[in-house]
Every structure is written in structure tokens, then in C-alpha cells.
Amino acid sequence: QVQLVESGGGLVQAGGSLRLSCAASGRTFSSYAMGWFRQAPGKEREFVAAISRFGSTTTYADSVKDRFTILRDNANITVYLEMNSLKPEDTAVYYCAADHWVVITGTGKAGYWGQGTQVTVSS
Numbered sequence: 001q002v003q004l005v006e007s008g009g010g011l012v013q014a015g016g017s018l019r020l021s022c023a024a025s026g027r028t029f030s031s032y033a034m035g036w037f038r039q040a041p042g043k044e045r046e047f048v049a050a051i052s053r054f055g056s057t058t059t060y061a062d063s064v065k066d067r068f069t070i071l072r073d074n075a076n077i078t079v080y081l082e083m084n085s086l087k088p089e090d091t092a093v094y095y096c097a098a099d100h101w102v103v104i105t106g107t108g109k110a111g112y113w114g115q116g117t118q119v120t121v122s123s
Contacts, residue, residue: 002026002098002112009094009117012086016121020081022096022114029077030054033101035110036070036081038092038119048094049081050104059105064090086121093118 035050097110
């Protein structure tokens with residue numbers, strides 16, 4: 001079982017940067033692909049990025065490609081989302097998730113979720 005705790009959200013001006021962290025507990029962290037999702041007010045949750053078990057493969061939503069980078073540190077059981085050139089439309093609660101690659105990237109679902117961290121981008 002995996003428990004996930006996100007941090008690093010906050011208020012930033014458009015064009016700025018933030019780095020989100022997701023700390024995991026449990027010895028099985030490297031057994032799972034990791035993903036970031038977000039949900040804006042009044043909208044459905046959407047996929048943002050995913051990274052494979054050992055970090056060799058990543059994938060991104062088109063809306064964040066070339067601006068966001070997902071990284072993982074299996075030694076410290078943490079996954080990161082580096083966000084640059086932030087836009088007001090990136091405002092959302094960001095969630096980290098763990099599951100198998102095909103589940104996260106194919107279904108938009110996951111077996112394990114964090115509690116979320118708020119990111120607000122002002123114009």
C-alpha cells in the first residue's frame with residue numbers, strides 16, 4: 001500500500017514557476033508508475049503527466065507539454081512536478097497518484113491518491 005502527500009502549491013503570477021512534491025510512504029514505491037492530475041473549479045479532473053516506475057518514460061498532456069516536467073526519486077520515494085511558464089488556466093488542485101502505467105495513462109484513474117495541493121496562477 002502507498003500513502004501520498006503533496007506539497008509545494010501556492011499563489012504565483014503568470015509566467016512564474018512552482019515545483020510540487022509528492023512524498024510517498026511504503027516500500028513498494030518503485031512498483032508503481034506515478035502521475036499528476038488536476039481539477040479546476042467546476043471542471044472534471046484531468047491528467048497532467050505520468051512517469052514510469054524507474055523514470056525512463058514520461059508522458060504529458062498537450063496543455064502542459066514543454067512547460068511541465070515530471071521527475072521521480074525512488075531513493076527518497078518522492079515524485080516532483082516542475083511547472084514553468086504558468087498560466088491562469090493552470091489554476092487547479094493538483095493531485096499525485098500511483099498505479100500501473102496503463103491504468104494512469106489509459107484510464108485517468110489510480111488506486112492511490114494524495115489529498116491535493118492548490119495552485120493558483122494570477123494574471
